[in-house]
Amino acid sequence: MATYDTLGATYARTRRPDPRIAAQIHAALGDVTDVINVGAGTGSYEPPRTVLAVEPSRVMLAQRPSGSAPAVRAVAERLPLGDDAADAVLAVLTVHHWTDLTAGIRELRRVARRRIVVLTWDQRIFRERFWLVRDYLPEAAAFDDTRAVPTEQLAALLGGARREPVLVPHDCSDGFAAAYWRRPHAYLDPQVRAGISLLAQTGETVTAPGLARLADDVATGRWHLRHAELLGLEAIDVGYRLLVTDL
Numbered sequence: 001m002a003t004y005d006t007l008g009a010t011y012a013r014t015r016r017p018d019p020r021i022a023a024q025i026h027a028a029l030g031d032v033t034d035v036i037n038v039g040a041g042t043g044s045y046e047p048p049r050t051v052l053a054v055e056p057s058r059v060m061l062a063q064r065p066s067g068s069a070p071a072v073r074a075v076a077e078r079l080p081l082g083d084d085a086a087d088a089v090l091a092v093l094t095v096h097h098w099t100d101l102t103a104g105i106r107e108l109r110r111v112a113r114r115r116i117v118v119l120t121w122d123q124r125i126f127r128e129r130f131w132l133v134r135d136y137l138p139e140a141a142a143f144d145d146t147r148a149v150p151t152e153q154l155a156a157l158l159g160g161a162r163r164e165p166v167l168v169p170h171d172c173s174d175g176f177a178a179a180y181w182r183r184p185h186a187y188l189d190p191q192v193r194a195g196i197s198l199l200a201q202t203g204e205t206v207t208a209p210g211l212a213r214l215a216d217d218v219a220t221g222r223w224h225l226r227h228a229e230l231l232g233l234e235a236i237d238v239g240y241r242l243l244v245t246d247l
């Protein structure tokens with residue numbers, strides 16, 4: 001069973017594409033004529049030119065809005081497509097879930113004619129700058145250490161890539177791990193945590209003590225005192241990166 005058949009049950013409730021991040025992804029895709037979205041999930045960030053979504057989880061596929069691009073149940077490591085199948089391939093916040101990264105990236109290179117766009121994160125920056133994992137949930141940071149893909153490795157597998165920082169807006173509508181950096185109370189909501197694989201996979205038993213400390217710091221105002229400099233910021237760089245490869 002695909003991991004997201006368990007993790008993804010309420011995904012669409014908290015993971016709505018953020019328009020600013022969508023604009024950056026679509027700008028990176030540029031003038032490509034057709035796009036295949038791999039690890040597509042519920043279809044976030046798919047441009048209208050998407051001709052096919054590839055996704056292994058039935059639960060995620062079931063949450064794709066009606067009118068979305070056609071979807072096939074498959075994994076990145078074995079794409080059911082011929083060579084040079086589309087102008088571009090898109091892979092958003094998915095490579096860290098793949099069982100064989102090298103095979104998956106080889107497949108992206110095989111099916112893309114002109115461009116590959118991958119959204120991922122740089123774990124060294126993330127664990128240093130993002131207060132949740134740094135100050136409250138070091139166990140979650142340790143879990144991410146085991147699955148995060150170093151951006152240098154990813155760029156090398158892609159055959160070279162330019163790297164663009166993706167800033168996270170303070171009111172980001174896509175509830176991924178760092179989306180609530182200026183809304184700390186959100187991490188106390190189990191539904192929010194269920195939409196963040198880092199927290200869901202680290203597990204409630206492990207995260208409970210850190211979250212209890214966070215609840216206390218939010219209730220007493222300690223969090224806001226300690227992070228006063230964040231409260232005036234509109235967006236921050238906590239390590240999310242767009243890798244863009246021209247073939």
Ligand SMILES: C[S@@+](CC[C@H](N)C(=O)[O-])C[C@H]1O[C@@H](n2cnc3c(N)ncnc32)[C@H](O)[C@@H]1O
Nearest residue numbers: 004039040041044057060075076092094097098
């Ligand atoms: C965090 S979700 C991202 C979904 C979507 N791209 C988005 O931005 O909302 C990660 C997705 O990767 C998918 N996935 C996991 N392993 C995969 C694999 N080997 N090949 C392709 N997709 C995979 C999961 O099923 C899940 O839908």
